Amino acid sequence: MRSVINILDLSVEELQKLIDTANNIIENPKKYAHICDGKKLATLFFEPSTRTRLSFEAAMYELGGNVLSMSDAGSSSASKGESVADTAKVISCYADIIAMRHPKEGAPLVAAMNADIPVINAGDGGHNHPTQTLADLLTIYREKGRFDNLTVGFCGDLKFGRTVHSLIEALSRYNGIKFVLISPEELKLPSYVKKDIIQNNNFEYVQTTDLESVMSELDILYMTRVQRERFFNEADYLRLKDSYILTPEKLNNAKKDLSILHPLPRVNEISIAIDKDERACYFKQVLYGKYMRMALILMLLEVL
Amino acid sequence: MNIDSIKNGIVIDHITAGKAMEIYKFLGLENLECSVAIIKNAPSKKLGKKDIIKIDSDFDVDIDILAYIDPDATVNIIKNGELFEKRKLKLPEIIKNVIKCKNPRCITTTEQELPHIFKLTNKQNRIYRCIYCESKAK
Numbered sequence: 001m002r003s004v005i006n007i008l009d010l011s012v013e014e015l016q017k018l019i020d021t022a023n024n025i026i027e028n029p030k031k032y033a034h035i036c037d038g039k040k041l042a043t044l045f046f047e048p049s050t051r052t053r054l055s056f057e058a059a060m061y062e063l064g065g066n067v068l069s070m071s072d073a074g075s076s077s078a079s080k081g082e083s084v085a086d087t088a089k090v091i092s093c094y095a096d097i098i099a100m101r102h103p104k105e106g107a108p109l110v111a112a113m114n115a116d117i118p119v120i121n122a123g124d125g126g127h128n129h130p131t132q133t134l135a136d137l138l139t140i141y142r143e144k145g146r147f148d149n150l151t152v153g154f155c156g157d158l159k160f161g162r163t164v165h166s167l168i169e170a171l172s173r174y175n176g177i178k179f180v181l182i183s184p185e186e187l188k189l190p191s192y193v194k195k196d197i198i199q200n201n202n203f204e205y206v207q208t209t210d211l212e213s214v215m216s217e218l219d220i221l222y223m224t225r226v227q228r229e230r231f232f233n234e235a236d237y238l239r240l241k242d243s244y245i246l247t248p249e250k251l252n253n254a255k256k257d258l259s260i261l262h263p264l265p266r267v268n269e270i271s272i273a274i275d276k277d278e279r280a281c282y283f284k285q286v287l288y289g290k291y292m293r294m295a296l297i298l299m300l301l302e303v304l
Numbered sequence: 305m306n307i308d309s310i311k312n313g314i315v316i317d318h319i320t321a322g323k324a325m326e327i328y329k330f331l332g333l334e335n336l337e338c339s340v341a342i343i344k345n346a347p348s349k350k351l352g353k354k355d356i357i358k359i360d361s362d363f364d365v366d367i368d369i370l371a372y373i374d375p376d377a378t379v380n381i382i383k384n385g386e387l388f389e390k391r392k393l394k395l396p397e398i399i400k401n402v403i404k405c406k407n408p409r410c411i412t413t414t415e416q417e418l419p420h421i422f423k424l425t426n427k428q429n430r431i432y433r434c435i436y437c438e439s440k441a442k
Contacts, residue, residue: 083415104411106436110418125409127437192440196426 003112003119004296007130007170014299015170018134019141021295021304022288029062032294035303036065042095043069044087044111045122046102051264052122052131055286056099059293068095088115097301099293100124118300120293126162132263133166134296135289139281140220142288143259149176151217155244156182156224156269158189163263164224165193172197179205180214184243186236187226211244216253221246223262223269223282247271254279261285313338314365315380316357321345323374324355330369330402336361368396372403375430397424399432407439 004010010018025032041060043053057067068091082090084102088111091098098115100108101122108121108128123129137147144150152171154164158181168189171177179198181189188207198205208214215221223246231237245268246260262270262282274280298304319327324342327333333340338361348354359365365379371393379391399422405412412418412434422432422441432441 083417084411085415085418102411103409104414105407105409105438106411106434109436110411110415124411125437127409 001116001118002300003108003115003121004130004300005109005112005119005121006128007133007166009130012173015134015137018292018295018299019138021298022138022291023142025291025294032063032298034064035298036060036063036301039063039065039097039301039303040095041065041067041297042091042098043067043122044091044098044100044102045070046100046107049101049123051286052101053099055290056120056122056131056293059290059297062290063294063297065096065297084110085114087111088119092116097297120296120300123162126160128166129162130166131289131293131296132163133170134292135285136163136167136222136261136263137170138288138292139261139285140259142284143281144219147171147174147177150219151178151180152220152222153180153182153211153214153218154189154222154224155211155246157187157226157240158183158224159187160227161224164189164222167222168193168197172201172203177203178217179203180218181205181207182209182211182214182244184209184240186240187243211246212250212253215250216255218258219255221254221258221260223260223266225262225265225267225269242268245269245271246274248273248277251277251279309385310339310358310360310382311385313361313382314359314363315382316359316365316370317354317378317380318348318351319355319357319377320374321351321353321355323377324357327357327370327373327377330373331366333357333359336363338363367391367393368399369402371395372399372432395424395427395430398422403432403441405434405437405439406442407434407437410434410437410439412436 043056045053060067084107092115097118099120099122100111102124105125105127108119108124112119121128121130158164226241228237258279259281260279341358343356345353346356375393375395380387381389400419404420421435423435425431425433
């Protein structure tokens with residue numbers, strides 16, 4: 001029995017297996033429609049995140065399984081003071097697998113250490129969100145057919161953006177990646193990510209505040225939202241939130257086969273006009289997230 | 305300065321000067337009933353000056369805590385007035401309930417009974433990270 005708390009809990013071979021399974025599900029959905037009959041997924045969301053919860057629930061339903069959902073953390077046992085460890089032990093009596101989101105960093109690991117069933121981290125504060133990275137990876141793979149020799153730009157909030165850190169970590173296990181880091185000074189990639197992952201592994205990288213100056217180089221552009229909830233200070237949020245807005249004009253120099261990704265929700269950092277551009281992949285990314293969650297559930301339940 | 309030699313006990317030698325009190329506290333030596341001598345700023349050929357702690361009883365030193373605080377220290381076990389064993393320290397892979405995670409977003413801040421566990425993630429630079437939130441130990 002194993003859990004997935006961090007994207008690095010999965011080896012490169014396992015990632016490839018998940019991608020192959022997800023691609024197979026996309027091609028043969030009927031084959032998987034009853035593979036989890038009688039199995040139950042518990043979605044324990046201690047902070048609001050409708051889209052991730054719905055993605056997990058849709059994933060389980062499409063595998064033929066059922067869902068036990070705790071939609072409102074305010075009415076849950078946690079508000080009565082129950083520990084994460086106890087919650088995990090109790091839910092182990094009801095379900096076959098847990099997807100947990102929690103505002104505190106490390107809470108899903110505590111659940112995994114105490115549960116008798118697999119736990120999937122569905123986001124723990126600003127820390128890890130491995131299934132978002134799985135969605136990102138499947139999108140890149142389906143768009144580019146590979147993970148090596150790509151120039152990948154990350155734009156926006158690179159300081160607090162956990163999806164950025166996880167994707168950089170995941171891509172650092174492949175060869176020939178060039179990282180292009182585009183952000184305002186205040187939201188630069190933390191030095192430990194830059195040093196421990198990019199520099200220590202001798203990856204080529206560029207750090208800039210100017211998106212347009214690097215646009216022509218990019219194979220992938222990963223946009224992020226400047227998130228209000230990651231700021232302690234409202235004034236800083238208001239000052240920086242509109243720093244990087246992607247418009248059709250900014251794509252003038254971009255490659256014809258650029259892939260634009262975004263973990264969503266977006267506020268205004270990608271103009272709606274770009275949605276019609278063939279290079280916009282962010283809604284496909286949402287769909288691929290569901291397929292990767294399906295593949296992950298199958299792997300952890302050992303039903304394949 | 306003379307301190308009586310010990311018959312059966314432990315001498316923690318080559319402590320980086322100034323760290324003896326920290327070690328005294330972390331090892332819980334204030335709870336011992338035997339004689340404990342702390343020698344500060346003793347002359348040392350190797351270090352210039354060093355601290356030494358002498359414990360006059362068979363005390364089970366938590367080598368991991370000691371190695372975390374001062375990996376250059378040495379532990380000498382004394383039996384019948386003679387050096388019985390000299391232990392070199394090695395940075396522990398895991399340290400439990402020695403230091404606390406200071407990240408306000410870490411689960412350990414709300415769940416008081418969780419053990420504070422740190423893992424060695426970079427041996428060369430002696431970096432330990434909280435196993436829950438991966439924050440660096442400070």
